[in-house]
Amino acid sequence: MPSLEVKARRVGGATYQVPIEVRPERRQTLGLRWLTAYAQKRGEKTMRERLAGELMDASNNLGSAVKKREDTHKMADSNKAFAHYRW
Numbered sequence: 821m822p823s824l825e826v827k828a829r830r831v832g833g834a835t836y837q838v839p840i841e842v843r844p845e846r847r848q849t850l851g852l853r854w855l856t857a858y859a860q861k862r863g864e865k866t867m868r869e870r871l872a873g874e875l876m877d878a879s880n881n882l883g884s885a886v887k888k889r890e891d892t893h894k895m896a897d898s899n900k901a902f903a904h905y906r907w
Contacts (some may be wrong), residue, residue, distance in 0.1 A: 821851035822889050824896035829905050838905045839896035855865070858884035 826837040859874040877883030
């Protein structure tokens with residue numbers, strides 16, 4: 821579940837990706853949404869097997885949903901300089 825995400829904020833003529841903290845309800849929603857979305861893209865035959873595989877990968881810190889979380893955190897970390905534009 822992501823703890824940070826970025827939101828676009830327009831300041832003057834430029835658009836900045838501003839890192840913000842994610843509310844606990846949204847964390848859970850995003851995590852489940854990513855798990856089901858990446859489970860649908862897997863190659864197993866039934867959705868039950870796909871979701872089980874994605875959950876097993878997530879428990880081992882592998883899989884697409886975990887990579888999405890890491891990418892989101894990495895983007896928020898690289899845009900820390902714009903945190904003062906938070907609203």
